Amino acid sequence: MNLFAHMRGDVLAALDGLVADGDLPAGLDFGNVTVEPPRDPGHGDMATNAAMVLAKPAGLKPRDIATALAARLQGLDHVAAAEVAGPGFLNLRLADGVWTDTVTRILDDEDYGRSAMGQGARVNVEYVSANPTGPLHVGHTRGAVFGDALANLLDYTGWAVTREYYINDGGAQVDVLARSVYLRYLEAHGQEVAFADGTYPGDYLKAVGETLKDKVGDAYLGAGEDVWLADVRDFATAAMMELIREDLAALGVRMDNFYSEKSLYGTGRIEAALALLDGKGLIYRGTLEPPKGKLPDDWEAREQTLFKSTAHGDDVDRPVRKSDGSWTYFAPDIAYHYDKIDRGFDALIDVFGADHGGYVKRMKAAVSALSDARVPLDVKLCQLVKLWKNGEPFTMSKRAGNFVTLRDVVDEVGPDVTRFTMLTRKNDAPLDFDFARAVEQSKDNPVFYVQYAHARIRSVERKAEAQGIVMSAPVLSDPAEFDVARKLAEWPRLVEIAARNHEPHRVAFYLYDLSSSFHSLWNKGNDDPSLRFIQEGDADASAGKLALPRAVASVIASGLGILGVTPLEEMR
Template sequence: MNLFARMRDDVIASLDAMSADGILPGGLATDAVTVEPPRDPAHGDMATNAAMVLAKPAGMKPRDIADALAGRLAARDDIVAADVAGPGFLNLRLAPSVWQETIATILSDPDYGRSGMGQGRRVNVEYVSANPTGPLHVGHTRGAVFGDALASLLAYAGWDVTREYYINDGGAQVDVLARSVYLRYLEAHGQKVAFPDGTYPGDYLIAVGERLKDLHGDAFVDTGEQVWLDEVRSFATEEMMRMIREDLLALGVRMDRFYSEKSLYGTGRIEAALDDLDGKGLIYQGTLEPPKGKLPEDWEAREQTLFRSTAHGDDVDRPVKKSDGGWTYFAPDIAYHYDKIDRGYDALIDVFGADHGGYVKRMKAAVSALSDGQVPLDIKLVQLVKLFKNGEPYKMSKRAGTFVTLRDVVDEVGPDVTRFTMLTRKNDAPLDFDFAKAVEQSKDNPVFYVQYAHARCRSVLRKAEAEGIAAGPAILSDPAEIEVARKLAEWPRLVEIAARGHEPHRIAFYLYDLASAFHALWNRGNDDPSLRFVQDSDRQATAGKIALPMAVAIVISAGLGILGVVPAEEMR
């Protein structure tokens, strides 16, 4: 039950009745009419902009519409006050029975908060997609958490979601990986080696080199690349992907599909995608203008095969084949998204690192062209993470040799803390990850604060269970109790807003606000015994009081489930 959607339906019904009575003209579009929480809770429980958005098309003053609408709404049993504010905003205060009904719905409906807005449509969420040349680093961690939470959020909102990892194993970097592993293989045979610039010297390849030795013995020692490169490349890529899968599982991330870039080469798939674009008149031979910042004398114009991406919103056309006949990096990416479209997805989402900002327009143009504008692509950029401890830059052990890994972070604070903390900022805002604050037991730590609220709810319910008391109809009399119920009523609306905007961080923000309202009520109970959930010697009052923490626990558990965090049963 989305209380705000239901109230909007009631507002629209009242507006229709006003039109039927001649108070408003007929045929007014009401798409822009909203019902949402007021900016200041002191003004009421809900607010509608109906009078403001209908005034101009109706040819009336906003306040006149608001006054007439207020009179109709105030006559309803579930509304105790309808007050016009300012030029025509209408604030509504709901009857106590509405909040009791909200709690009853949460306790009886296991799908409270879930939405059908996705209508079972298929969406592919591609995230992480790191080069298989080493362990995932802390930047990948944030992208993994964001993508996984977004996938869960969309599933919760009624989408059919596929979680996908695109393995970038088709470029020159996997050859560099193979050569780096070969050096570790020689080390495993007792040879001294030096790692040239551009190779991967991280300790994580030591074990890979040893496994290569176990598999092939000395067959590759003192031989040229033509003997071992293909075999070592394949072996090394598989080993890196095994490590990446293990790291993702440590974070609680499970992919539905791993898609290899290499599988696009030599199979005709790249050619098929470009043929599709060519058939639409979007492939041509031409030269590009010099890149910005390049002097003309530094630029050698070369004829290339170009995709007319400007026809689909890009700033410049993009090369898909180099002058030497080889594919550009963009060509297999086009083919990969062509494959996604061919698989029948209704929407695509790519989660990229901050350094891929220049790739957004060209990729959107390609998907628009390939799908004839029928399949939307949303690209989410995930900004950098800076590591701190007690406010100071934190240098951790670097198993990778050059960067802090996902496993380093998870081993330090655990997957739950890692995941929640990574969602305490919007994806396109930089994130400071302070290890000390992430495990601090205080209100300033949102992970602890939300988990503590859930643990408090569970402690109340365990005590009631021990006394054989089950929850009954909710007793809500104090403003602090109403405030918690009001926040619970926002959950279904919040889910849809977050899912529509592809913004899982909103779930974390909401949970913190709900926890704050619950802790405030708990603290008031320390001074006022009548507000305590378990009422000594009054089983009936206790049955009514515990309905609220039971509802809070249900919603917090659902929200944490979307974030991939296990709710705490107790805090020590």
């Protein structure tokens, strides 16, 4: 139950009452009326802008509306005060019992914060989708963490979520992979090999070459590509996907579905998707204008088969067939998204890396065209991750084969720290990931700070248990205790905002805030022993004090659950 949504209902009911009594004209649109926490807590617990947004359409002064509204709201049991302020804000202070009840509700309902907002609608979240040519690197890691947390968040808010990975196993890069593995295969047979430009020299293919040798013996030695390429491609792709699954597992990411690009070829599905677009008059033969500015050296105008993506918001039309008649990468991608639509998803989300920014508009155009604008596609771009260690930047170079992998990061700091840290920035901002900072035990490190709060609470609970104290209904009295309870009351609202905007980082920041409130209360206990959760020699008083920290731990655990992070029982 979202306390703010509840109060908004009260406000709307009061407005209806004003209309019924003729204090407000009928037919007003209340859609813009909000109930929010005021920026300054001194203004109260909640504030509504109702009087200001209605003043103009009602032809009345904001303060007059606010005053009339205040009179009605003051009659409610759970409203302690309603004051008109500023240009026409109505500040509401809630009765103490509201906050106590909030704590009670959290204790009674471990799903406190869960929302039915999604109404069971089906959403497909596609993320990672790295080429099956090697282990995942840090860039993929961010996408994996983001996509997974977003999927969790949507699940938490009532969506039916499918987590999906699109395997790019249909293009030229898997041929390159196959040739690279073939070289390792030759190497396994004792031959000297040289890795030319355009092959993958990474060590991770050595084992694959060995395994290939074990499987086929010397059958491919001295043979041409026509003999081995197709088989080695399948073999190598399967091996890479196995590697990638293990990488994802190390990070705690589990996909519901792996969807193969190759499965689209030779089945008529690409043709079907493009035929659908053709039927809408969106496919044509044509020649694109050369790009403005500096031209590629080998530019020459060629006729291609184009998708009229400009009809759905793109800047230029996009080729779906190369000049030699084969598909571009875009064509199977269109078919893939058509397949998602066909599977009945109500909404699609793609999580891409920053280097795919130029791809967003055409993908949205395709989905819009294919679904007649019925199915929304949101594309979330994760900006680059910059790694730091000992004050020096780490560099990545996939070509050289010495890039920093997901495993490097997870092995260094663990999956929990990796996940939380990567969610301490919004997806469209670049992220500095400092290995030293990530494992530092100080409030400078948000992971630690939140975990510390949880561990402190668990420490208290262990102590209470040892003393035979059993938690009872919450007893709140000090302002610092109410501050924490207010923060807890914001959780359901925060979750809905984060989910609506597809921004899981908001959860991480909220947990930091909540932890801050908690640490603050804890420290007040240093000066004022009556605020400690365990009251020495007074089991009854302790019992009533233990409810609040339990509620905090519960919400922290829920939030960390969304982020995919395990709450700690104690700090080492």
